[in-house]
Amino acid sequence: MSVRDATGWAHDENRPWRHSVKKLTDPRLASGLDMLTFSRLMSQYRALPPHDINQRWLVLEAAHVVGQTHFGPHWRVHVAMLLLAWRTADRKEILGQAMRLALVPVGHAVHRLPLGNPGRANVSAFAPMPVRSDIAQVIARAQDKS
Secondary structure, three states, X not given: OEEEOOOOOEEEOOOOOOOOOOOOOOHHHOOOOOHHHHHHHHHHHHHOOOOOHHHHHHHHHHHHHHHOOOHHHHHHHXXXXXXXXHHOOOHHHHHHHHHHHHHHHHHHHOOOOOOOOXXXXXXXXXXXXXXXXXXXXXXXXXXXXX
């Protein structure tokens, strides 16, 4: 059974990794990874033109929200974010993603994941937050594909 404290952190004594987006704007209602949606988002990211940087970040943020409760998808998104930061020579984002890659194993080991967090360097790595509407729209479109 999941318990969420007042800050929005997810805790599950039996299966702390069993969380995903149910209601896209409220990360506290998450439970269970939607691997199909995560895969669609990562495929969409890879299909985007390299010069469409803003859309590439947006899709990675959506994939982060969907995949952050499972170690493998969470790690893959941060690796993709680090590579995109490197390609765009964004020093702040490179450092932020390197730090987040170091924190991913720790967060999963202690079962402290800030749900709804988009995973970028421009937000705290520790702050749970509502899912932004633009990210929620990208996730909803990925879920609606047949």
